[in-house]
Amino acid sequence: MAIGYRFTEYIPPQDDKPGFESLLKIFLQLVTISSGDVGEALNWLSSLDKQYNITSDEYGIGDFIEDLRKKGYLDEDKEKGTLQLTAKSEQGIRKSALEEIFGKLKKGGKGGHATPHTGTGDEASTDRREYRFGDALEQISMTDSLRNAQINHGIGDLRLTEQDLEVTETEHKTQAATVLMIDISHSMILYGEDRITPAKKVAMALAELIKQKYPKDTLDILVFGNDAWQIEVKDLPYLEVGPYHTNTVAGLELAMDILRKRKTPNKQIFMITDGKPTCLKEGVHYYKNSFGLDRKVVNKTLNLAAQCRRIKIPITTFMIASDPYLQAFVDEFTKVNNGQAYYSSLKGLGHLVFRDYKQNRKKNF
Incomplete structure (x- = not known):
């Protein structure tokens, strides 16, 4: 039998312009950065189109916006006369974050977590x-x-x-209860670096991962600035940094309260922050000190880390900062809790959270 080559006419690749799906991926990224402001995200998309000519004569930004409406991604706020995200968009943002940070994951069965027992x-x-x-x-x-x-x-x-x-x-399998703490103090957008958007993406990706692969697990999300409060997963695209100090104590106290209500023995706290604790609430007043490491604030924070250790709640800290004195504080905090700490760049943040979630779910704390 003769072995040879069969030649066909060369057809050059077509210079296709992005259609709806490609533009949707860009839009979901932009609307996350804009904290859910649809108008601002669409203005950015139009600017990108003018600069890089990303649409075609057959399918432009106007067509894309109309498709967003028809496909259920956008709705109109009749009182304000503005466009707003729908639940479908919010889920799309979470799925986009999961794909971006964790890559394509195979669908698993109903979730569970491995213990050291065979x-x-x-x-x-x-x-x-x-x-x-x-x-x-x-x-x-x-x-x-x-x-x-x-x-x-x-x-x-x-x-x-x-x-x-x-x-x-x-x-054997067991369930896990996780609280994710996100720092929303003002430093998360200082020095021209957007640190809050990667933190939001990590939270959304982790929530979508648990929903898809470990649906028996629980994930609670809280934010902390001068105070701490719990938010829903659907609130994440709209999350913004405020003019806050960093009340880590309030965040830890709320996280502990949440986990006390969970019946599973596997409990853990993930904390994403870029700074040191600088604030305490004493009655109705706030004690604040942004200079150096205030021992009054630090000691209260370390006391809570020790309490978490006694009730077997490990804390994994993801520090988005490289200052030596901040690392020294996190090292001390981690030692007291017997937890883990990472000094992460924004680029590697999601991979670290994912890896540790996978590792920690196999432990019976």
């Missing part, structure tokens, strides 16, 4: 052991068992006995 479960581990009465048939590792049979009996007398069997260990 037994009859539904997630295979890498460990092997001898067969025991009561082990399920599907746990038997045939490759390892046949290898044992060959070693024990030889090829000439190959037979498989109970003593040759090896089984794959499986892991």
Whole structure:
């Protein structure tokens, strides 16, 4: 049979302009940065179009806006006469954040979390052991068992006995309760660096990950500035930084209150911040000190870290700053809690949160 090459006429690639789906991805990014301001996001999109000519004569920005309405991504606020996001858009933003930060994830079954204990479960581990009465048939590792049979009996007398069997260990499942704390103090947008948008994206991606892959887990989100308060996942696209100091104590107290109500033994706190604690609330008044490390504020913060350790709530801190004295504080805070700390750039923040969520869900704290 002759082997050769078949040549066809070369067709150059078409210079296609973005259609609805491509423009939607850009729009969802812009509306996240604008904290849910649809008008501002569309103005930015129009500016990008003028500068880079991203649309075509056949499909322009006007067509895209009309499709956003028709497909249920935008609705009109009749009182204000402005466009606003719908629940479909909010979900689209979360999915976009998940894809951007964590990549494409395979759909899993109903979620659960591995403990250090082995037994009859539904997630295979890498460990092997001898067969025991009561082990399920599907746990038997045939490759390892046949290898044992060959070693024990030889090829000439190959037979498989109970003593040759090896089984794959499986892991029990447990649920996990996570509180994600997001710093919204003014420093999160200082020095020309937008730190709040990556933090929002991480929160939305983590929420979507849990919803898709670990639906039995719980994720509560709170923000902290001068005070701390809980927000819903749907509120994240609209989250903005305020003229606040950093009351880490209020955030930790609220996180602990939330986790006390959760029945699962696996509890954890993730804290995304870029600075030191600078504020306490004493009655109706605030004690504030932005200069250096105020021991009154720091000691109260460390006391709560120790309390979390006593009730087995580890705190993982993601510090978006590189100042040596801030790192020294986080090191002390982490040591008191026996938790973990990372000094992350904005680019690597999502990957670190994802990795630690995956790791921590396997622990029985």
